[in-house]
Amino acid sequence: MRKSVFANYNSFIRSDSFPFFIFLSFSPSCSLHFMQNNSGGGGDITKEVVVKESTSDRREEGSLETTQKVEDPRKSILSILCPLLKLFGGGDPAAPRNALLETATTGVSSIARLPWGSQVLPEVAAARAESGQPPQLFQLYEFEACPFCRRVREALTELDLSAEVYPCPKGSIRHREFVRSVGGREQFPYFLDPNTGVSMYESSDIVRYLFSKYGQGRQPSPGLLESTLVTGWVPTLMRAGRGMSLYASATLQPPHKKLELFSYENNQFARLVRETLCELELPYILRNSGKGSSCRPALLQIAGSTKVPFLVDPNTGVSMGESKDIIAYLFQTYGRSTPNPVAG
């Protein structure tokens, strides 16, 4: 670990981030990104210390050294933790799963994140129903298991905003490369708003931006930012790293057209589908359809009900509900290539 981390030790253990750091120290879902002043309550980030999982690839803010090499999760802390996680998580993500374990772990995850990411804020619902979505879709580079990305997806649900999601699992080939080349470093979430030309890292900044621009004067919901450090990691842990690493046999080429997923962040079954889209590195249009969403009439028309998840795949003409069926379909359709040499 870097010397500078120890130099700040005293203030660090007293900071809001300390409990989260302890979790991250054992979590393979994130590199150990410790941001001072990252309690979600203030945007004044004075210094960032980034300790990459891979001992051969360490960097601090200011030195934008980049590498074209795809990070090999097998050389990271994952190599120690993944066998355990894989055992707990049921091994091969494409293999049949224990339905009870799946329901229980995703259910507990949703309970941990109540009340965020389920319901559209009333002021926003009225505005969205009247004037619809912003003209161009946002682009969100993220991965499902990342608690900071979850924070942004929760805000999108509450603001009833759709987005193009570009999953960046560990071992991701296409999307991580894009973030590194455009943003300068591999850190998630990374967000672009083509309506304003704004792009940014830092989940709390992204959430504040979304509320200020599209929130009808609302501040971020009470606890949305702060709670990430308390329970934002629960789904990551409960789901044993699902939605974190690229599936070894994910097809190398993305499908011609983006899939479309009706979902809302804290829906326990939609989470399972998003994990799979992430593991297969499949870009998709996320139609957030929380309670009160303006997307629900369209969903009702296409699906015959407002239940989520509901997937539309314009590449094959398939559209379906039921998370179990969608997951099986996705692995069968997009998970059959020669094993990817860099995937974990």
Ligand SMILES: N[C@@H](CCC(=O)N[C@@H](CS)C(=O)NCC(=O)O)C(=O)O
């Ligand atoms: N303070 C940042 C923290 C972001 C962060 O630590 N993201 C982790 C994932 S949870 C990351 O990008 N890790 C690098 C990687 O996965 O390669 C934020 O709130 O956005």
